[in-house]
Amino acid sequence: DAGVIQSPRHEVTEMGQEVTLRCKPISGHNSLFWYRQTMMRGLELLIYFNNNVPIDDSGMPEDRFSAKMPNASFSTLKIQPSEPRDSAVYFCATSPSGGHYEQYFGPGTRLTVT
Amino acid sequence: AQTVTQSQPEMSVQEAETVTLSCTYDTSESDYYLFWYKQPPSRQMILVIRQEAYKQQNATENRFSVNFQKAAKSFSLKISDSQLGDAAMYFCAYRNLNTGTASKLTFGTGTRLQVTL
Numbered sequence: 545d546a547g548v549i550q551s552p553r554h555e556v557t558e559m560g561q562e563v564t565l566r567c568k569p570i571s572g573h574n575s576l577f578w579y580r581q582t583m584m585r586g587l588e589l590l591i592y593f594n595n596n597v598p599i600d601d602s603g604m605p606e607d608r609f610s611a612k613m614p615n616a617s618f619s620t621l622k623i624q625p626s627e628p629r630d631s632a633v634y635f636c637a638t639s640p641s642g643g644h645y646e647q648y649f650g651p652g653t654r655l656t657v658t
Numbered sequence: 659a660q661t662v663t664q665s666q667p668e669m670s671v672q673e674a675e676t677v678t679l680s681c682t683y684d685t686s687e688s689d690y691y692l693f694w695y696k697q698p699p700s701r702q703m704i705l706v707i708r709q710e711a712y713k714q715q716n717a718t719e720n721r722f723s724v725n726f727q728k729a730a731k732s733f734s735l736k737i738s739d740s741q742l743g744d745a746a747m748y749f750c751a752y753r754n755l756n757t758g759t760a761s762k763l764t765f766g767t768g769t770r771l772q773v774t775l
Contacts, residue, residue, distance in 0.1 A: 577762065587749065587765045600762065633701060645691050645753050647763055649703035 546570075548650035550636050556656045562624040565653045567636030568617055575639040577647060578611055578621050582632045593619065594641075626657045660685045662752050664766035671740045672774050678725075679735045679769045681750030689755040692726065692733045693763070698746040706748070709733065737771075745773045 549568040557563055569576050577592040591601040593613045601611070608627070613619040623630055633654050637647040661684045671677035683692070694706040709717045709726050717724050721741075725734045737744055750766040 586767050589762050592762055635703065637703070645755070645761070646693055646705050646708055648705070649695075652701050654701075 548636055548638055548648055550634075550650035550653050552653060553651060554654050554656075556658065557626055558658055559627055560625045561657075562622065563626045563630075563655060563657075565621040565634050565636075565655070567619045567621075567650060569619070569636070569638035570640075570648055571617070573638035573640050573648070574616065575641065575647075576613060576619050577637040577639070578619070579635040579637065580632045581635060581652070587635075590621070623655075626655075628657045631655055631657050660687075660752050660754060660764045662750050662764050662766040664750055664769050666769045667767075668770045668772070670772040670774060671737070671744075673740055673742060675740055676736060676738045677740055677771065679737075679748050679750075679771065681733045681735070681766055683731050683733065683750070683752050683764075685731070685752065685754070687754050691753045691755065692724075693751040693753070694722070694724070694733075694735045695749045695751060695765075696744075696746045697749065697768075698743075703749075707735070740773050742773050742775075745771055747771075 551566045575594050578590040580588045590603045591611045596613045611621045633652045635652045636650045639647045663682045690711045692709045696704045696706045707717050707719045707722050709724050716726050721738045723736045747768045747770050749768045751763045753763050754761050
């Protein structure tokens with residue numbers, strides 16, 4: 545199993561540009577979570593999906609952030625327009641519906657907005 | 659709302675020694691899971707160990723074990739025979755079982771563990 549796949553691993557962009565982060569979940573996992581990690585705020589849950597449906601997006605910081613899960617094997621997190629305060633590591637994690645409910649994390653995308 | 663508290667921002671242990679990382683949580687639920695995740699410098703979040711709240715027996719995974727005190731809402735992680743590769747940030751996390759299959763994890767703020775020779 546390849547694990548959770550995230551791309552790109554690193555992204556450097558200028559303020560005002562659109563940024564799209566991508567996640568491919570582990571096959572068979574039907575819950576997907578997007579987290580943001582910064583030194584100041586730690587790990588924050590942004591949004592999560594169950595069976596491709598957004599369940600809770602209360603962690604999305606503002607309207608500049610949007611997330612989609614068009615099918616069971618792909619999700620995107622988009623920031624438009626990006627700002628320097630969006631610089632962080634963004635993690636995607638997935639979880640099976642049964643079992644012990646732990647989440648399996650991807651390697652993260654380090655985003656730097658200049 | 660559930661909260662998870664890790665009161666030790668940093669800990670240090672000598673190689674081959676034992677160290678205990680503390681975690682407390684607050685919940686009104688009776689059914690839940692608790693986890694410890696490790697985040698080495700590579701940033702990858704790795705599951706170390708999990709504990710089901712309904713189990714009285716403390717979970718153990720090789721050199722890693724927990725001391726789960728449900729009444730005290732305490733969930734500490736013990737690392738025995740510490741190795742240099744154990745140096746990482748350790749996060750305690752809580753998951754409620756009673757809110758459907760896609761319940762979020764609530765994380766503590768982490769404890770940075772240094773391992774010295």
